[in-house]
Amino acid sequence: MEVKQVFGSLARQEEPPSTVNVNRAMAAGRAVRRRRRAAVAASSAVGVAAAVLVAWSVQPWPGRQNDGAAAVPSVTVTVTTSPRPVYKGFADMKKKHPPKGKVATVPPLMMWLSDAPRKGGLLLCESGPEGSSCASFPPLAGKEFARTQARGKDIWFGIAKDGVHGVTAVTKDGRRLPASLARDVGAGLGLWAIQYPPRTDVLRLVIADADGRTVQRIAV
The missing domain is CATH 1.10.287 (Helix Hairpins)
Incomplete structure (x- = not known):
């Protein structure tokens, strides 16, 4: 090539x-x-x-x-329907003495007002750990805002005018134990109950209005 x-x-x-x-x-x-x-x-x-x-x-x-980090506060919302007969005798007592108003859940009790046999009188009915019962009571006097109806085992309960917004037990050692309070139950009254620790020495009950002012003291 x-x-x-x-x-x-x-x-x-x-x-x-x-x-x-x-x-x-x-x-x-x-x-x-x-x-x-x-x-x-x-x-x-x-x-x-x-x-x-x-x-x-x-x-x-x-x-x-x-x-x-700060804990996020939790919000608990409780929806209350008609109380269930969880205590002995509740259903029978409710049937025998129908509520005049509503049945109030006032821990640890369920309570309601009923008409007494005496005309114009009222019964305070309660059902709790010790059973169920009803008892009559005289109307609150003019200067009375609340009253103790009965005392059970580590439980006190009673009635109060609708204007009462707080019932507190004061102990000898200075503790203050707030009551559970149901207002507008019926007949212009509210119902309250206090459950306190065993062997607690309570001196008095302090009754307060909507502004937190003391309107009555009940020695016990």
Whole structure:
């Protein structure tokens, strides 16, 4: 082969392609860029999800105190329907002495007012851990705002005018034990009950109005 032919052949092999498909090259470039953007977006989504999971896992649970973090206060909402006869004799007593107004849940008792055999008189009925009973009581006097009806085992209960908003037992050692109070039970009266620890020495009951002012003291 002549030298000229050899060099001509080599020159043709080293030359770049004479034509390039521009559209195909641009499409390939766009596909690469789309894959890169998709990969970045997926990585970001994973990072956000991880951050949300971590934030949720470290937040304080309601009512639990974490080191250096205030506990989130919990709110409890109690919906009261008609009381259930959970105590002995409740159903029979309620049937014998129908409520004049509503049956009030006054922990640890269920209490209601009923008409007494004597015309115009009232009965205070209660059902609790010691059983169920009803007893008559005279009307509250002009300066009386509340009265103790009876005392059971570590339980005191009684009646109060509707204007009473607080009944508190004061002990010898200075403790104050608030009563459970149900207002507007019927006949212009409310009912209250106090359950106190065994061997508690109570000195008096303090009766308060809507403004927290003491309107009566009952020595016990």
